[in-house]
Amino acid sequence: MEAVLDELYTTPPSEFVARRETLAAAAKTAGRVDDARQIHAVRRPTIAAWAANLLLRSQPEESRQFLELGRALREAYHALDADGLKDLSAQRRRVSYALSRQAAQLARDAGHRLSEPVQQDLEATLRAVLADPDAAD
Incomplete structure (x- = not known):
């Protein structure tokens, strides 16, 4: 999960939401529903x-x-x-x-x-x- 968040927080701001949704969907597909929920809840940084x-x-x-x-x-x-x-x-x-x-x-x-x-x-x-x-x- 830490690696996923690291990747997400270094994703360029213009690509953040799309990348977050892709990562959340991948976690959900893998059966990691709690991780998917946590990823989806991450806010785009300034x-x-x-x-x-x-x-x-x-x-x-x-x-x-x-x-x-x-x-x-x-x-x-x-x-x-x-x-x-x-x-x-x-x-x-x-x-x-x-x-x-x-x-x-x-x-x-x-x-x-x-x-x-x-x-x-x-x-x-x-x-x-x-x-x-x-x-x-």
Whole structure:
């Protein structure tokens, strides 16, 4: 099921609904009714979320390091570590910028140029992942 969802979340947005229906039908035909129901219930991600999904799946090591940066930032914030927050915040800006540009390039390579508002949404998504463990999950 995880592989099916991975495939679905990296499917270009314009093809998402058709691919979701094909995958749900295949699961139903195979007798996996619960899987079919779960696949059918998956919502099409925003373009920004789709680009972030492309980044996660194509750059797993960088994504892991990004998640670790978020954990370190949250720990420094809770510990009120001003020096640590200063250093980590500078790193956050650099890494977030670089990753958002990589995600935009991946989207372009997949045939979707990100508009400026979508690029801003992507950057907001990356910031949310750093700040909120639920968003990171």
